[in-house]
Amino acid sequence: MANGSRQAAWEFFGAELKRRREEAGFTQVELGARVFVSGGYIGQFEQAIRKPQLDVAQRIDELLQSGGFFERAWRKLIDDKRYADYFAEVVELEGTATKICQFAPSVIPGLLQTASYARAVTIAANPFVTAEYVEEKVSARLERAHILKDATRPEYWAILHENVLGVPVAGQAAMAEQLDHIATLARERKVLVAVVPRSEGACAAMAAMLQLMEFDDAPPTLYTETSFSGDLLDDPAVVKRAQRAYDLLRGAALSPKASLALIESAAEDFRRCASTT
Known part of the structure; x- marks a missing residue:
């Protein structure tokens, strides 16, 4: 489903929720109280600003006696084949989050990945799939990262283990490009990145x-x-x-300034290795 048609479908979801809520005689506050969210949250559902979680849609069905309409609609709209079943709802939530904090012990987080890095990771996990499948996954991952470019982007923290910086995923030149990309986002203050050094192994391992x-x-x-x-x-x-x-990981990590210096140093090492091979 294209983004435009998906948004139109969510708008229909919201309009139907409003219609059925009003028919049942509930205000937004009253409905919210009965399904354990705020009235403002219900209002955002109805305006298609936010998407409900599955359990909220199920409680709305039960309260409004809608015969499972909202659960079925939710499953249809969240069913994005570009993502694993267990991840599609996370993507929806990322689009409405005000703050995202990630810890990555082994791989660059998807929101920070370049196309080359994402392609290499996808192929490594799926060595027998078609080129079309790989490019679909890469495109979806890059599309997710658009939230970091929006004016209303969330506050984004990423804590990386130092080991993540040392593995030349997709090759030396591609890894230099990947680390340069992270450094650029950090310098533009679109993300805040901290690195847990190897010396803090016990903390990162937990x-x-x-x-x-x-x-x-x-x-x-x-x-x-x-x-x-x-x-x-x-x-x-x-x-x-x-x-x-x-919080403990953040306490064990290098400062953002020292982390940025380490990332840029690792990028330069990869660039130097690439130029000599």
């Missing part, structure tokens, strides 16, 4: 890949991922533990 997201009018969420699956969680106790782990 956390897998994680992504924390905050919103204006919704609880924070946590996304964690392994090589084969991911989990999107909003349990307050779990999110709080993840936030504490992230």
Whole structure:
């Protein structure tokens, strides 16, 4: 589904929610209270500014007795084949987040990847797929990164383990380009990047890949991922533990200034190696 038609479908979702809510005699505040979100959040659903999570759509169905309409619509709209099933909702949430904090222990985060890096990672994980499949995945990943260029972009923190900087994914020249890209975003103050040095191994080892997201009018969420699956969680106790782990990682990391210098130094090393091979 193209972006334009997807947005139109979300607008229909919102209009239908408003119609059914009003028919049931609920204000936005009243409906929100019954499905455990704020009235402002309901208003943003109705204006297609934000997308509800699946459990909220299910509670709306139950309360408004809509026969599963909103759950079915949600599943249809979130079903983006460019992304793994467990990741499609994360992409939707990234578009409305006010703050995103990521920790990457082994691979550059998708929001920071260049086309060459994304292509190499995709092929490494899927060595027998078609070129069309690879380019679709790369295009989707680059499209996600557009949120960092918008005027309303979220506050974005990325903590990288130093090992991530040393692996020449896609080759020496491509890795230099990748690190230059991160350095440029940092210098333009579109992202804040910190590097956990190898000497802090114990601290970095206690956390897998994680992504924390905050919103204006919704609880924070946590996304964690392994090589084969991911989990999107909003349990307050779990999110709080993840936030504490992230704070500890941030405390173990180099300062943004020192991290930027390390990233630029690594890029220069790769560039020098590329020129001699």
